[in-house]
Amino acid sequence: MAVRGAELTAEKLLQATHELMLEHGGVEPSVSQLCERAGVQVAMVSYCFGGKTQLLQALLDRAVEDVVAQLGRLGAADLPPEEKLRRHVAGVIRNFVRYPYAQRLSQTLAAGDPAVARTAGQFARPLLQFHAELLADGVRAGAFRPMDPTLFFFSLVGACEFLFAAQSWLDEPIDERLIERFTEHTTELVLRGISPSSRSQPDARARGG
Amino acid sequence: MAVRGAELTAEKLLQATHELMLEHGGVEPSVSQLCERAGVQVAMVSYCFGGKTQLLQALLDRAVEDVVAQLGRLGAADLPPEEKLRRHVAGVIRNFVRYPYAQRLSQTLAAGDPAVARTAGQFARPLLQFHAELLADGVRAGAFRPMDPTLFFFSLVGACEFLFAAQSWLDEPIDERLIERFTEHTTELVLRGISPSSRSQPDARARGG
Numbered sequence: 155m156a157v158r159g160a161e162l163t164a165e166k167l168l169q170a171t172h173e174l175m176l177e178h179g180g181v182e183p184s185v186s187q188l189c190e191r192a193g194v195q196v197a198m199v200s201y202c203f204g205g206k207t208q209l210l211q212a213l214l215d216r217a218v219e220d221v222v223a224q225l226g227r228l229g230a231a232d233l234p235p236e237e238k239l240r241r242h243v244a245g246v247i248r249n250f251v252r253y254p255y256a257q258r259l260s261q262t263l264a265a266g267d268p269a270v271a272r273t274a275g276q277f278a279r280p281l282l283q284f285h286a287e288l289l290a291d292g293v294r295a296g297a298f299r300p301m302d303p304t305l306f307f308f309s310l311v312g313a314c315e316f317l318f319a320a321q322s323w324l325d326e327p328i329d330e331r332l333i334e335r336f337t338e339h340t341t342e343l344v345l346r347g348i349s350p351s352s353r354s355q356p357d358a359r360a361r362g363g
Numbered sequence: 364m365a366v367r368g369a370e371l372t373a374e375k376l377l378q379a380t381h382e383l384m385l386e387h388g389g390v391e392p393s394v395s396q397l398c399e400r401a402g403v404q405v406a407m408v409s410y411c412f413g414g415k416t417q418l419l420q421a422l423l424d425r426a427v428e429d430v431v432a433q434l435g436r437l438g439a440a441d442l443p444p445e446e447k448l449r450r451h452v453a454g455v456i457r458n459f460v461r462y463p464y465a466q467r468l469s470q471t472l473a474a475g476d477p478a479v480a481r482t483a484g485q486f487a488r489p490l491l492q493f494h495a496e497l498l499a500d501g502v503r504a505g506a507f508r509p510m511d512p513t514l515f516f517f518s519l520v521g522a523c524e525f526l527f528a529a530q531s532w533l534d535e536p537i538d539e540r541l542i543e544r545f546t547e548h549t550t551e552l553v554l555r556g557i558s559p560s561s562r563s564q565p566d567a568r569a570r571g572g
Contacts, residue, residue, distance in 0.1 A: 181474045188504035257529060258467070265390045279534035304533070305548040308526040316521025317514075319528070320466060322473045323487035324513070326487045339514040 164202040164212075166192040171213050175255035179322065180260070182210065184305045207263065217253040224249075225284045235292035236345060243341045244286070246314040251333060254318040257311075262317055282307050292348070299350040306348070313340055373411040373421075375401040380422050384464035388531065391419065391471070408452070417470065423469055425463040427485045433458075434493045444501035445554060451497070452550045455520060459527040460542060467525060491516050507561040514555070522549055 170192035185206050189196045203209040224245055228238060260277055279292075284363035285307045292298030317336055321328055383392035394415050398405045412418040428479035433454055437447060458465075469486055494516045501507030526545055530537055 179470065179474050181471070191567075260387065261529065261531060262390070265388050280528070288412055300546060301552075302544070305526075305545055305553075307524045308529065308533075308545075309549060309552055311529070312523070312525025313518045313523040314521070315518040315528075319524075320470065320487070320517065320520070322559055335511070339511060340518060343510075343518055343553075343556035344514075346558065347505060347552035349555065351560070357412075 160202055163192075163194050163198050166194055167199060167202060168213055168216065171209060173257070175213075180205075180258045180358075181203060182259075182320075197241060198308035210259060211263060212257060214263065215255045215276070217249075217296055221249055221277070222250075222280045224322055225280050229284055229287065234297065235288055235295050238296045239292070239348070240341050241343060242284070243310065243314065243344055244337050246311060247337050247340065248331065250318040251328070254321075258319070276308075281311070285310070289348075296350065298348045301348070309347075310344060313344065364449055368419075369411055372403050372407050373400075375403055376408060376420055377425065380418060384422075384468070387526075388463040389467045391415075391468075403473070415558055418470060418554065419468055423465060423472065424485070426458075426465045429461075430486070431505060435487050438493055443503050444506045447497055448507075448554060448557070449550050452553055453517065453522065456542065456546050459524055460537070463527040463530075465529070469483060480548040490520070490555075494519070497520050500556075505559065507557045510557065511563045518556075520552065535540060543547070548549065 166237060167188060170188045174182070174188055174191055182230060183191070185196055185199050188209075189198065192198075199206055199209055228241055228245065231238065233241070256277070282304060286303035287299065289298060289303050289306060291302050317324070317328070326332060379397045380392060383397055383400055384390075392400070394405055394408050397418075398407065398456040401407075408415055408418055412421060437450055437454065440447065442450070442510060465486070492511060498507055498510065498512050498515060500510050526533070526537065535541060
């Protein structure tokens, strides 16, 4: 098989896997399912990627590259911290629309083979770093209250992610309108939550959690 | 096999599955793995439950029963809405410590067989109802701003859940100290986020998401 042919076949397999993961709520398709969708021979998974795990890893790598590029652009933009956070929340939600399987797939790959746990770092590290810098900027500007960036990372991503992770719990389809409402809702919740004003913190802490 | 013996074996299998799911980050153990841990014959899974799917369903049912009982107690407690929400957030986090596999398992079972999608309703419905009532109480009391209870449900559960779902992204172990910090962090974020005071909403909306 010519190099060009192998590349096309690899692309078809990635696209078929992407589609099937979207359709099946993040459940991994079997090799035969994804080859049938791609319209290629079953042997092509091994030929192009070395195996199904490596194919899934390649799919995840593509998503990671896209997300990292987005963060780089937003981080470099000349915008106030609140506006960056607003756009970031919208971006995180949009990425879960685009790659709803990414987080779970990353966990599965990491659990199945510690050697591929690198994906965890690929995904989480740029996000964590972005959050840490944005938080520091916002605190300096008086727009945010200080908080642990790692915990904030989990709160923010979780608040965006769960609608997609648990969409079978939803009575309506995830369409454009719902995404818009959810983005507005989440942005407002996060921006209020991180705001230095309002609630009297000593009172909140005195009562314990 | 006597009924009593079958009950004990079933309990051993449930406990072994619970432990293995905890240890393996929610990845389902194989039948042979869980029977080895339980110290029972492989045939016992079919004998006691009818199959592995039904065993997993039974494991989830136990978690659901516990969570529903907790919500019932908190809902009936004579406490102001803010304090109920504070305790609820702590309770949701505590349940992810106890049953970190529950949400994902519920998705897997629902995706694998639409007939067992009933679990989705079992878990989500009491939580959604609890949130809707608590939000309405809080808005009446002037403690919360109005918001969509379904979207709030996904935000709140997601903000609590993701630390557990993505714990391979964490550089430190999830221990008591981290859970305490995370509970305080999440409670504060959610209570500020839902608070009617502070941020000027028209400004936030005008700029778009």
